[in-house]
Structures are given as structure tokens and as C-alpha cells.
Amino acid sequence: ARQKMHCDFQQATSNPITRKMASDDGWRDDHDMAPDLHILFVEGYCQSPWMETSFVNCPALVIGGDATTRPFSCHSTFRVWCTDPSSLGENEIQPDVFGVQRCQDEIKSGKYHAIVVVDYSNNEEREVFENDFGDLLREFVKAGGAVAFPSSEGMLISTLKKYFDVQWEMSNYYRTNWTPCLKDNERNVNYSFGNGNLSRRVIKEYSAKGVSLRVPEHERCFGVTENSPRTQSLVPFMNDKDLSTESEDGNYDVNVAMHDYGKGSIAYFGDVNAEHETIWLVAAFVESRSPKLPIDCFSSVDAGTFAEITQLKEEGNKSFKEGSLKDALATYQSALDKFGRKLGTNGSQRDCYLALLSNISLIHYKKEDYLQSETCATKVLDIELGHEKCSYRRAMARFKISLTTPGGDLTILRKAKKDVLNAGKTPPSTLKATQKLMFQINAEIKSLEKKERKQFSAGFENAL
Numbered sequence: 001a002r003q004k005m006h007c008d009f010q011q012a013t014s015n016p017i018t019r020k021m022a023s024d025d026g027w028r029d030d031h032d033m034a035p036d037l038h039i040l041f042v043e044g045y046c047q048s049p050w051m052e053t054s055f056v057n058c059p060a061l062v063i064g065g066d067a068t069t070r071p072f073s074c075h076s077t078f079r080v081w082c083t084d085p086s087s088l089g090e091n092e093i094q095p096d097v098f099g100v101q102r103c104q105d106e107i108k109s110g111k112y113h114a115i116v117v118v119d120y121s122n123n124e125e126r127e128v129f130e131n132d133f134g135d136l137l138r139e140f141v142k143a144g145g146a147v148a149f150p151s152s153e154g155m156l157i158s159t160l161k162k163y164f165d166v167q168w169e170m171s172n173y174y175r176t177n178w179t180p181c182l183k184d185n186e187r188n189v190n191y192s193f194g195n196g197n198l199s200r201r202v203i204k205e206y207s208a209k210g211v212s213l214r215v216p217e218h219e220r221c222f223g224v225t226e227n228s229p230r231t232q233s234l235v236p237f238m239n240d241k242d243l244s245t246e247s248e249d250g251n252y253d254v255n256v257a258m259h260d261y262g263k264g265s266i267a268y269f270g271d272v273n274a275e276h277e278t279i280w281l282v283a284a285f286v287e288s289r290s291p292k293l294p295i296d297c298f299s300s301v302d303a304g305t306f307a308e309i310t311q312l313k314e315e316g317n318k319s320f321k322e323g324s325l326k327d328a329l330a331t332y333q334s335a336l337d338k339f340g341r342k343l344g345t346n347g348s349q350r351d352c353y354l355a356l357l358s359n360i361s362l363i364h365y366k367k368e369d370y371l372q373s374e375t376c377a378t379k380v381l382d383i384e385l386g387h388e389k390c391s392y393r394r395a396m397a398r399f400k401i402s403l404t405t406p407g408g409d410l411t412i413l414r415k416a417k418k419d420v421l422n423a424g425k426t427p428p429s430t431l432k433a434t435q436k437l438m439f440q441i442n443a444e445i446k447s448l449e450k451k452e453r454k455q456f457s458a459g460f461e462n463a464l
Contacts, residue, residue, distance in 0.1 A: 026190030033195065034113055034292050036385035037075040040106050041095075042117045044083035045129045049092050051119035051152060052079075054274040056093045061202070061280050071283035074197060076382055080106060082132070083125065100132050107136050110299025110343040110350070111383065113290035114146040116282060119274075121153035130159055136298075138163045142262030143297035146289040148282045150269040154211035160268070164261045168215045168268070171253050175209035178255045181220040189221050192258050192267065196287025203284075206277040210270035212253035221267070222256035222281075256281060258289075265289050296350070299342040306349060309335045313356060320359070329363045332356050343383065354380050358389050365397055370404065373397040391423035392434060399441055408448045417441050 043052045056079075060070050079095035080103040081088065088094065107115070115137065120129060141147050141164065149156055154170040161168070180189050180203045194200040212224075256278075258267040267285045271278035301309070312335035319328035336356045344350045361376035377394035380387050398416035402409040420438050 026187045026192075026194060028191070028195045028288070032292055034290055037114060037287065037290050038112045038294055038383075039072060039075055039077045039286055040103075040112045040115045041077060041079040042082060042103055042115060042133065043079060043095060043119075044081045044087070045117070045122055045125045046119040046152075047122050049088055051150065051274045052081075052095075053093050055116075055118060055150075055279055055282075058276055058279040061276070069197070071279050072286075075287075078106060078112075104132070104136060105341045107133075107140060108298035109341050110296040110345065111294055112145070113294050114148070114286040115140065116148045116150070116286065119151050120149060120156045120159070121151050123153075123155050126155065126159065130162070134159065134163045138261075139297055140295050141264035141266055143295050144263035144291040145295040146264055146286055146291075147266045148269065148285055149266065150271065150274065150278065150282050151211075152272040152274075154213070154270065157213070157268075160259075160266065164259060164266055166215070166219075166259050166266075168213050168219075168257060168259075171212040171214045171251070173209075173211050173272075175207065176224060177205050177207050178210070178222040178224070179205040181223050181254065184217050185220050188218060188258065192221065192265065192288050193281060193284040194288060196284045202277070202280050206275065208255060208271040208275045208278060209273055210255040211272060212255055212270060213257055213268065214251060215254055215257045215259075219257050219259050220252070220254045221258055223252055223254040258285070264291070264295075293346045294343075296343075296345040300345045301339060301342060301349060305338055306344070306352075309338050309352060309356075312338075313352060316356075316359065320363070325363050325366060329360060332360050332363070336360070350383075354384060354387065358387070358393070361390060361393050361397075365393060365400075368400075370397045370400040374401065386422050388423050391419045392437070395419035395423075395437060395441070399437065399444070402444065408444065408451075410445065410448045410452070413441055413445050413448065417445070 041052075041055070043049070046052070055071075058071050079097075081095040081098050082100045082103050085098050106112070117133075117137075137147055149160070154173075157166070157168055157170055160166045180193075182189060182203075189203060190200060193203050196202075206222075255270045256268065258265055267282075267289075269278050269282055312331050316328045316331035316335065319325075319331060336353070339353055344353045357376050357380045361373045361380070364370070364373035364376060374394055374397040377390040377397060380390040381394065395416040398412045398419065402413045402416070405412075417438070420434060420441065423434070
């Protein structure tokens with residue numbers, strides 16, 4: 001299911017140590033980073049769906065004995081399986097949706113900062129993939145998006161040459177230690193992998209079996225280590241082969257490479273087993289290279305349609321002020337429907353889209369349809385984390401949902417409390433109302449927790 005949570009670890013690491021001002025060593029300005037990333041996973045163009053499952057199941061990275069969050073868990077992710085659903089086994093984790101058209105619509109929606117094409121490795125699907133997504137991905141990157149290509153095969157290099165003009169060549173296939181190419185490409189490595197939640201702690205040597213490439217020096221990210229340049233294998237004749245080469249040589253092998261195209265970038269990850277370190281590197285690349293705003297090059301509604309949307313919104317506002325909630329709701333929904341699956345371009349169109357959803361959430365709340373109010377507020381917060389009105393409104397809706405649930409609902413109350421905390425700086429005009437809501441939520445949480453303790457004690461005494 002769709003992942004969406006505000007990550008405490010992200011807040012903890014958003015400090016001068018983690019994100020400094022942009023400089024020659026590859027730090028990005030904190031204000032240039034997206035506060036909440038939306039990432040689309042394109043799946044299905046593989047020979048077997050094991051890698052997709054590996055990405056979902058990847059554990060938290062342990063640093064200094066402490067576990068961090070799992071990769072991508074701080075962000076909004078959406079998985080689309082584009083090929084035959086029957087190729088997914090019963091034990092595979094199911095995607096959010098199926099279908100090429102739906103995936104294309106998601107790319108065009110204007111919602112996403114980054115895309116991960118998971119294990120594009122089935123040579124029989126190459127032409128289909130290029131026809132379905134080649135131009136879309138090229139335009140997405142050209143407009144500033146980040147696209148990662150973790151793959152168990154090197155056949156995708158021909159696609160990357162065709163659509164992104166890379167000058168990459170396949171080299172070999174073996175396991176060894178791969179080290180960050182800081183000697184030749186320190187700034188690019190730091191910039192492309194060192195500005196995410198984990199800062200530069202994933203930029204380190206690791207072991208992986210991979211399809212290696214030979215790429216221009218400024219695009220090398222992780223290559224053959226100088227410390228132990230030998231193959232690693234359980235097969236005797238494949239083990240301990242000398243890989244010694246100077247980084248200045250043209251035959252220097254890399255397992256991770258990046259390439260700037262237009263305003264955006266792509267990255268190749270050649271680890272055939274999807275080691276946990278590689279999955280974390282993919283997450284680090286996405287966080288480090290994603291633009292501050294989602295890519296909206298496909299999501300604009302034409303001027304005529306937007307004029308109609310604006311007119312409907314004004315009519316809805318009028319009906320709302322006159323107290324006709326039914327008419328206002330119908331008019332707002334008609335305006336929203338004209339966007340289709342698009343969210344509009346960043347700016348006035350996106351603001352209008354969010355305002356319509358926010359208004360619909362408010363009407364549902366006034367009609368005491370708290371579940372629908374929560375759903376609409378969540379749609380806004382999925383697009384703009386910390387949206388002040390909808391954070392507060394979802395908190396109110398969740399509070400009411402608990403009050404109208406027999407016995408109350410501690411889980412949803414705790415979520416309501418987080419919504420209030422995530423709402424950002426409260427303006428003076430609503431400060432008293434926000435404080436009152438927080439007081440009510442805390443009081444209800446304490447009351448339900450007290451009941452839980454009593455029930456537990458009673459159950460324990462009866463068991464003796």
C-alpha cells in the first residue's frame with residue numbers, strides 16, 4: 001500500500017552537519033531540498049519479480065549500532081506493475097496498481113520528484129518498454145527529475161544510450177568490493193548520494209556481484225577498489241582474479257554510474273542481487289538528486305479548462321458562503337474532475353487543485369462525514385506535507401472519528417496529535433483553536449489509556 005509518514009529521523013538529521021550550504025564538495029542548500037518526496041516505482045519489465053520484493057523488504061540500515069528508518073519510508077511511494085500480473089507469485093508483495101496506462105498517467109500527473117525503474121532486465125520486453133516509457137522518462141529527466149535504474153542485467157544500457165545519450169559500455173560480470181570514486185569524482189559522488197537522510201554515511205565501500213560498466217571519469221560513482229581489487233567467488237576458478245587498474249585507465253570498471261541530462265539526472269546500479277547497500281544507495285540518489293518541486297512538464301491543464309475550473313471554484317465559494325453545502329460540494333467536485341489525473345503545474349494551478357480538495361474536506365466535516373473529510377485532507381497532505389489547513393482539519397476529523405467510535409480509537413487519536421504537530425507554525429488567528437484541539441486530543445488519549453490499563457489489570461487478575 002501507499003507509504004506516507006513524517007519521518008522523525010529526517011527531522012533529526014536536517015541540521016548543519018547533514019545539510020550545509022551548497023559548496024564545492026557537493027552539499028546542497030537545505031532550502032533547495034524537497035521537504036517531502038513522491039517516488040514512482042515502475043515494475044514488471046524483469047525476468048523474475050524478486051528484486052521488486054527486495055526493495056519493499058529492505059531493512060533499516062544500522063549505523064553505529066543504531067537502526068535508522070527503512071529506505072524510502074520517509075517518503076510517499078507508489079508502485080505500478082506494468083506487465084502481465086500473472087507473473088507475480090503468491091508470495092510476492094503486490095503493487096499498488098497494475099497497467100501501463102495507469103503508470104503513464106502517474107508520470108504525467110505532476111506528482112512525482114523521482115522514478116525508480118526496478119530491474120528492467122527482460123530483453124524480450126525492451127521494445128515494449130521503450131515504446132511505452134522511453135520518451136516519457138527522457139522528458140521527465142530533461143525537466144529536472146531523477147530516475148534510478150537498478151538492474152540485474154546490462155541490456156538496459158542500449159536504452160539509456162538511445163534516450164539519454166550516455167557514453168557507457170558494458171564491461172564485465174563479477175563480485176568484488178566497490179568503493180566510492182572520490183579520487184576522481186568526489187563532488188559528483190557527494191552531490192548525488194550525500195544529501196539525503198543518511199547524509200554521507202552510505203558513501204562507503206561494499207561488496208556486490210554486478211554487471212560493470214566503463215563510463216566517462218566524471219560519471220563514475222562506485223568502482224573497483226584500490227585496497228582489494230580482486231574478484232570474490234565460491235567457484236575456485238572465478239575467485240581471486242586480479243582487477244588491478246588505475247582510475248586513469250580507460251578500462252576502469254564501475255558498478256554505479258550517474259549521468260546528467262537536461263535539468264535532471266539518471267543513475268545505473270549494476271548489482272545483480274540487489275544487496276541492501278545498493279538499495280540504500282538508490283534511496284540516497286533519489287533523495288540527493290530530486291528537485292525541490294515535483295516534475296510538472298506533463299501536468300498542465302490548458303488555459304481554457306483552467307478558466308472553467310476557476311469559475312466553478314468561485315461559484316462553489318459563493319454557494320458555501322450562502323450556506324448551500326450540497327451545491328458547493330457538487331460545484332467543487334465538478335471543478336476537481338476537470339483536472340482528470342493531472343494536478344496542474346506548480347503555482348496557481350496546483351494551488352487551485354489543493355484548495356478544491358481542502359474545501360471539499362471542510363464541507364464533509366460540516367456534514368459530519370468525518371471519514372470523507374479525513375480522506376480528502378489526506379489527499380492534500382499526500383501532495384503537500386504540512387499543509388496547514390488540512391493538517392488541522394484531518395486532526396479534527398480524526399478526533400471526531402474516535403469520539404464516534406464505540407470505545408474510542410487510540411491509534412487514530414495519536415495520528416490526530418501528529419497532524420497538529422505537523423501543521424507547522426500556527427498563525428495567531430487560529431492559535432487558540434489549535435491549542436484547544438490539542439488539549440482535547442491529549443485529554444481523550446489519557447482517558448483511553450487509563451481505560452486500557454484498567455482492562456489489562458482486570459484481565460491479568462482474572463487469569464491468576
